[in-house]
Amino acid sequence: MKLDLQNIPRRRDLSKEDFLREYFHPKKPVIIEDLTSEWPALEKWDFDYFRKKAGGIVVPLYDGKPAKGRENSHGPAMKRPFREYIDILQKGPTDLRMFFFNLLQNCPELVSDFKYPDLGVKFFKKLPVLFVGGEGSRVVMHYDMDLANNFHFNFVGEKRIILYPPSETGLLYKVPYSIVSMEIIDMDDPDLEKYPALAQAKGFETRLKHGECLYIPSEWWHFIKYETPSLSLTLRSLPRSPGKIAEVLNNLLFVRNYDNLMRKMKGQEWIDYKNELAIRRTHRNAGIE
Template sequence: MKLDLQNIPRRSNLSKEDFHREYFEPRTPVIIEDLSRDWPARKKWNFDYFKEKAGEIIVPLYDGKPASGRSNSHGPARKIPFKDYIDILQVGPSDLRMFFFNLLKNCPDLINDFKYPELGIKFFKKLPVLFVGGEGSKVVMHYDMDLANNFHFNFVGRKRVILYPPDQTGLLYKVPYSIVSMEIIDMDDPDLQKYPALAKARGFECTLEHGDALYIPSHWWHWVKYETPSLSLTLRSLPTKRSDLGEVISNLLIMRNYDNLMRKLKGQKWIDYKNRKAMERTHRYAGIK
């Protein structure tokens, strides 16, 4: 058995009208190869440039270890200057990742290096964010809590991405009271004997190179592996449907707070309970005994 994945289509010279009709409205992913072709970032953004522009900024770093016991699932592993983190990335493999580095807040000069694409999309311009990771680091399968539409521009390095649409959620071992799959599952080489429902799920994959822009529709699951040290920019468009907005509020105000409270009260027993329920629900949905 192996994962059922098809390649995400690649397009160039995609008009605003074609993007809406073929991808945005049906919520289908696409790689737009030339969306950043006239941005200064396409030529300027590399690790040396960020050492110069943002090297002294203290950044939180996250590792690949699942949260355990009563620890907060969102806590950083360490905090160091950006330049020191870049040094770590350039030495060799590292599971340390930096995400949601807000350019507008931390390094506003860099917003002059890019512009918001004219795709007929209302972007959330207060949150242009960087994602950086070391060779071999991985991001657990998840969807975004705020259900944003993501436009993910890769500028340094190479990364592999796996996507699944929302209608495949029942097969992905979703953990209750969360927006993640079971953290123990390695989507790079999943144990399909232990997690057979994954073989039934139908998804998409791609490898992002320099200059590629990946459109990840709202509510789509995504998993990422940094094949090399990589730096990417994500521009976000928030959902507008009333049903989506209701789910966002529930995710942020109810689900997340409840999960953190139960972690504090029950510790590892709560995590074990959620993982057990994820297995039971997924296998029941997939008809696996």
């Protein structure tokens, strides 16, 4: 058995009208290869550039170890100046990642290195964020809690990305009271004997390279493996319908807080209960005894 994945479509010279009609409104992913062709960032953004521009900023770093017991599920493994983190990345493989580095707050002068693309989409311009990871690091399969439409621009290195539409949620071992799949599952090389429902799910994959933009529609699941040390920029378009806004508020105010409360009260017992329930529900959805 293997994962059922097809390549994400690639486009160049994609007009605003075609993007809206073929991808945004139908909620389908696409790689736009030339969207950054006129950005200064295309030539300037590398690790040496950020060492000079943001090297002294202390950043939280996250590793790939699942939270255990009463640990907070969102806590960083350590904090280091950005330049020291870049040194770690360049020494060799590491699972340390940095995410949601807000350029507007930390390095506002770098905002002039890119521009918001004219794709007929309203961007949330207060949150241009960087994601950085070391060779071999992985981001667990998840969808974004704020249900944003993401435009993910890669500038350094290469990463493998797997996507699944919301319709496949029942086959992805979703953990209750969360927006993630079971953290023990490595989607880069999943154990399909142990997690056979994954073989039934229909998804997409790509390898994102320098200068390319991946459009990830709202509520789509995504797994990321950093094939090399990589640095990427994400621009977000937030949901605007009342129903989606209500769902976002529920995720932020209830789901996350309730899960952390139960972790503090029950510790590992709560984590084990959720994982067992994820397996039972998924196998029931897949018709697996």
